[in-house]
Amino acid sequence: xxxxxxxxxxxxxxxxxxxxxxxxxxxxxxxxxxxxxxxxxxxxxxxxxxxxxxxxxxxxxxxxxxxxxxxxxxxxxxxxxxxxxxxxxxxxxxxxxxxxxxxxxxxxxxxxxxxxxxxxxxxxxxxxxxxxxxxxxxxxxxxxxxxxxxxxxxxxxxxxxxxxxxxxxxxxxxxxxxxxxxxxxxxxxxxxxxxxxxxxxxxxxxxxxxxxxxxxxxxxxxxxxxxxxxxxxxxxxxxxxxxxxxxxxxxxxxxxxxxxxxxxxxxxxxxxxxxxxxxxxxxxxxxxxxxxxxxxxxxxxxxxxxxxxxxxxxxxxxxxxxxxxxxxxxxxxxxxxxxxxxxxxxxxxxxxxxxxxxxxxxxxxxxxxxxxxxxxxxxxxxxxxxxxxxxxxxxxxxxxxxxxxxxxxxxxxxxxxxxxxxxxxxxxxxxxxxxxxxxxxxxxxxxxxxxxxxxxxxxxxxxxxxxxxxxxxxxxxxxxxxxxxxxx
Amino acid sequence: xxxxxxxxxxxxxxxxxxxxxxxxxxxxxxxxxxxxxxxxxxxxxxxxxxxxxxxxxxxxxxxxxxxxxxxxxxxxxxxxxxxxxxxxxxxxxxxxxxxxxxxxxxxxxxxxxxxxxxxxxxxxxxxxxxxxxxxxxxxxxxxxxxxxxxxxxxxxxxxxxxxxxxxxxxxxxxxxxxxxxxxxxxxxxxxxxxxxxxxxxxxxxxxxxxxxxxxxxxxxxxxxxxxxxxxxxxxxxxxxxxxxxxxxxxxxxxxxxxxxxxxxxxxxxxxxxxxxxxxxxxxxxxxxxxxxxxxxxxxxxxxxxxxxxxxxxxxxxxxxxxxxxxxxxxxxxxxxxxxxxxxxxxxxxxxxxxxxxxxxxxxxxxxxxxxxxxxxxxxxxxxxxxxxxxxxxxxxxxxxxxxxxxxxxxxxxxxxxxxxxxxxxxxxxxxxxxxxxxxxxxxxxxxxxxxxxxxxxx
Numbered sequence: 001x002x003x004x005x006x007x008x009x010x011x012x013x014x015x016x017x018x019x020x021x022x023x024x025x026x027x028x029x030x031x032x033x034x035x036x037x038x039x040x041x042x043x044x045x046x047x048x049x050x051x052x053x054x055x056x057x058x059x060x061x062x063x064x065x066x067x068x069x070x071x072x073x074x075x076x077x078x079x080x081x082x083x084x085x086x087x088x089x090x091x092x093x094x095x096x097x098x099x100x101x102x103x104x105x106x107x108x109x110x111x112x113x114x115x116x117x118x119x120x121x122x123x124x125x126x127x128x129x130x131x132x133x134x135x136x137x138x139x140x141x142x143x144x145x146x147x148x149x150x151x152x153x154x155x156x157x158x159x160x161x162x163x164x165x166x167x168x169x170x171x172x173x174x175x176x177x178x179x180x181x182x183x184x185x186x187x188x189x190x191x192x193x194x195x196x197x198x199x200x201x202x203x204x205x206x207x208x209x210x211x212x213x214x215x216x217x218x219x220x221x222x223x224x225x226x227x228x229x230x231x232x233x234x235x236x237x238x239x240x241x242x243x244x245x246x247x248x249x250x251x252x253x254x255x256x257x258x259x260x261x262x263x264x265x266x267x268x269x270x271x272x273x274x275x276x277x278x279x280x281x282x283x284x285x286x287x288x289x290x291x292x293x294x295x296x297x298x299x300x301x302x303x304x305x306x307x308x309x310x311x312x313x314x315x316x317x318x319x320x321x322x323x324x325x326x327x328x329x330x331x332x333x334x335x336x337x338x339x340x341x342x343x344x345x346x347x348x349x350x351x352x353x354x355x356x357x358x359x360x361x362x363x364x365x366x367x368x369x370x371x372x373x374x375x376x377x378x379x380x381x382x383x384x385x386x387x388x389x390x391x392x393x394x395x396x397x398x399x400x401x402x403x404x405x406x407x408x409x410x411x412x413x414x415x416x417x418x419x420x421x422x423x424x425x426x427x428x429x430x431x432x433x434x435x436x437x438x439x440x441x442x443x444x445x446x447x448x449x450x451x452x453x454x455x456x457x458x459x460x461x462x463x464x465x466x467x468x469x470x471x472x473x474x475x476x477x478x479x480x481x482x483x484x485x486x487x488x
Numbered sequence: 489x490x491x492x493x494x495x496x497x498x499x500x501x502x503x504x505x506x507x508x509x510x511x512x513x514x515x516x517x518x519x520x521x522x523x524x525x526x527x528x529x530x531x532x533x534x535x536x537x538x539x540x541x542x543x544x545x546x547x548x549x550x551x552x553x554x555x556x557x558x559x560x561x562x563x564x565x566x567x568x569x570x571x572x573x574x575x576x577x578x579x580x581x582x583x584x585x586x587x588x589x590x591x592x593x594x595x596x597x598x599x600x601x602x603x604x605x606x607x608x609x610x611x612x613x614x615x616x617x618x619x620x621x622x623x624x625x626x627x628x629x630x631x632x633x634x635x636x637x638x639x640x641x642x643x644x645x646x647x648x649x650x651x652x653x654x655x656x657x658x659x660x661x662x663x664x665x666x667x668x669x670x671x672x673x674x675x676x677x678x679x680x681x682x683x684x685x686x687x688x689x690x691x692x693x694x695x696x697x698x699x700x701x702x703x704x705x706x707x708x709x710x711x712x713x714x715x716x717x718x719x720x721x722x723x724x725x726x727x728x729x730x731x732x733x734x735x736x737x738x739x740x741x742x743x744x745x746x747x748x749x750x751x752x753x754x755x756x757x758x759x760x761x762x763x764x765x766x767x768x769x770x771x772x773x774x775x776x777x778x779x780x781x782x783x784x785x786x787x788x789x790x791x792x793x794x795x796x797x798x799x800x801x802x803x804x805x806x807x808x809x810x811x812x813x814x815x816x817x818x819x820x821x822x823x824x825x826x827x828x829x830x831x832x833x834x835x836x837x838x839x840x841x842x843x844x845x846x847x848x849x850x851x852x853x854x855x856x857x858x859x860x861x862x863x864x865x866x867x868x869x870x871x872x873x874x875x876x877x878x879x880x881x882x883x884x885x886x887x888x889x890x891x892x893x894x895x896x897x898x899x900x901x902x903x904x905x906x907x908x909x910x911x912x913x914x915x916x917x918x919x920x921x922x923x924x925x926x927x928x929x930x931x932x933x934x935x936x937x938x939x940x941x942x943x944x945x946x
Contacts, residue, residue: 038747038749041583041586042583043824044556045555045824046557056557058558058560058567058571071537073536075538076538076541079496079543102618102621102622103533107535133581136583155747155749191748191865197867197868199867200864201862201864201865273531274671277531277637278530278637363536363538398861398863398871398872399861404675404676407896409896409944433942433945434946460922465922483945485942
């Protein structure tokens with residue numbers, strides 16, 4: 001990126017020659033190599049699912065954002081000449097001005113501290129530099145699992161995504177920030193099918209910014225091997241879920257996705273203000289003030305970009321604000337929104353560093369990083385010991401939530417009956433259909449630090465879409481007095 | 489600006505093809521210039537006004553039946569050379585792609601001047617775009633909305649394709665994509681409208697879309713939590729992108745079917761998958777279609793392919809390599825994985841009012857859904873999907889009884905195709921944000937019977 005610092009400075013200097021309130025320039029380079037095996041067949045190219053725009057790509061470009069006359073204009077180009085950059089600046093300024101004319105109240109950004117800093121995630125081996133042969137060898141171990149005899153058939157997809165993101169950011173306040181983050185994500189998708197059509201699907205994401213060596217140190221192979229057997233057992237042995245009111249234990253994968261969907265998204269200040277109204281939606285918290293009691297006092301949900309090695313790791317956001325942990329729900333109360341400089345300016349507060357973009361041609365938006373249920377102090381045994389009739393939903397398959405982030409559904413994948421304090425049979429597709437408030441108000445216990453787990457994910461938001469790398473996490477959590485539905 | 493990019497494209501495309509000839513037997517290089525704008529607005533005000541100007545190269549490379557796809561937007565020659573050296577290394581170490589056979593040889597005749605996909609006036613829209621938005625906001629407010637949000641994309645792409653089989657073609661295409669959402673004070677009272685086209689004066693009606701959004705929003709005020717149960721549903725055209733179009737647009741992709749990842753796995757041509765009144769095409773030649781073009785990613789002319797006729801599977805869409813022996817490509821490359829163009833359903837003969845009148849069971853009018861998720865992609869593709877904007881209970885005589893909310897669709901694509909009872913008489917092109925089918929769809933209103941609706945228990 002060094003060779004483009006001059007161009008960025010040129011762009012900022014020229015932007016500031018316009019009568020504007022604020023200007024920023026981001027030069028960003030993205031490399032992506034996504035190797036996949038579909039039913040054992042190697043595929044080097046785009047997939048029919050939108051994980052990234054381009055599975056294999058080399059991108060670089062410049063993004064200029066200008067606040068003038070109370071409006072914002074943004075222009076991007078990958079022609080890195082002064083002439084092209086000048087055209088981008090002219091456009092951004094002109095359109096900011098015109099947008100400002102249409103607004104009655106001008107956009108104001110929060111005042112923030114400035115930084116001149118260079119940061120990166122800590123790693124030993126950059127995943128994108130790992131030779132193809134080594135990546136193939138890694139995936140081959142998983143393909144070999146299907147050489148064994150099983151009582152059912154399997155379809156399988158293994159996706160190995162390696163990326164590198166380098167940025168240089170400067171703004172009119174005086175910040176100048178360089179970053180370097182390599183990422184790796186491994187995604188097994190396995191569908192077990194019994195003759196006759198009964199089937200079950202699992203999809204996990206193991207992801208980190210701590211390098212290839214970190215991913216290799218995880219016991220993923222054992223976990224996938226176990227999952228293959230579990231899928232067969234679910235299909236051949238699982239029984240109907242219980243009816244009536246029960247107690248429910250949700251495993252870390254489920255508590256993690258809930259922390260993201262039912263808490264993280266509705267706490268995004270752009271949704272609360274309505275800026276995502278036509279895209280990702282608004283938030284039920286629009287009707288409530290900070291301090292509103294969302295759930296039981298034991299519930300704490302946080303989002304922390306600074307978690308070392310996390311898939312959503314960053315130290316400074318894409319508006320140059322220093323990252324910190326955000327305490328979204330604290331003691332069951334609506335405690336803090338996720339902010340960028342625009343929403344912080346509107347609410348008269350400081351940004352908490354939640355502005356993220358996924359490439360040079362995307363605007364920084366309010367995004368989660370690593371969202372999680374904070375652990376409590378219950379062991380698993382303590383959580384189930386007084387449950388007479390209950391369900392342990394260890395993982396999930398189908399899920400969705402409305403665009404106000406209030407009405408949600410999670411269908412269990414690996415799930416067990418609990419009777420008189422003991423784990424019993426596998427049960428088939430128990431469905432939790434519940435409001436966010438109903439859910440958080442039903443939580444009465446959280447597992448201890450030992451049960452805490454993280455899962456990688458791509459959070460979708462905005463238009464054009466930005467699939468943002470995140471972790472979701474949590475311990476086991478217990479919900480009381482829940483009525484389950486049965487998935488189809 | 490266009491000329492700058494055209495010159496750069498010529499120079500770089502020539503540089504790339506010169507290098508890849510040294511290590512690839514088969515190759516395709518597409519240089520794509522984009523000049524696109526987006527204006528986003530919310531709470532009746534413009535939030536941001538954006539412009540993208542870029543040049544990207546999409547490469548398909550093959551040697552000894554090893555294949556890869558690579559996108560390059562880093563235009564530095566040193567970076568390009570480095571990337572292509574890396575591509576050679578990847579190809580040398582890749583496994584053979586047993587699905588890949590060859591690139592099409594041609595010659596083909598491209599009929600770009602006959603497909604209506606380029607409108608010069610879109611290029612001159614910049615100054616007028618804010619007026620369009622202002623008028624749309626006002627139209628929605630007049631219908632009863634309190635707040636209006638939306639997005640307006642407009643711009644053009646200019647594509648030049650070259651292949652190792654001496655195919656060469658280029659085309660210019662414009663696009664207009666306007667979407668608006670109206671909100672009332674009542675959190676659940678929302679409405680959405682959209683309008684998409686390639687031409688400013690053909691089927692592009694942002695004010696009409698905004699009026700529709702405002703009207704749905706106003707009608708949804710005061711709705712009650714719905715009662716779970718089995719209903720007939722009448723869906724707006726855009727709902728098809730979630731509930732009906734995924735079958736022709738995803739399930740009928742040859743590659744996905746071969747992999748067993750389609751809920752149509754095991755279904756052959758001639759098998760019945762839907763009711764007699766459902767027919768669907770993949771049509772890359774339809775005028776004003778956002779996915780229409782003279783040729784696909786490997787240079788085969790786009791076509792109109794009948795996929796479902798009167799509920800019976802007729803074809804799966806494909807590229808050259810995955811087409812059957814002695815059969816032609818349907819013009820749907822993706823070179824390794826085919827992709828849909830525009831999905832087109834047949835029209836029926838009912839107005840919306842008539843659909844409401846003929847439905848004999850309790851009926852819900854569903855104006856939009858989102859967040860469709862599957863328990864498994866294997867048959868039958870069990871899913872749930874969430875109605876997002878105004879949803880209305882319809883009285884047996886066809887009148888709207890009351891707005892309802894907080895109900896979730898639980899079904900599968902077979903059930904919905906088989907239970908399609910009637911189609912509306914007018915097709916509308918829809919292309920919605922984050923939709924499941926992820927391609928433009930021409931669909932009418934549809935009446936579907938016996939859909940299970942559930943709601944939260946707490």
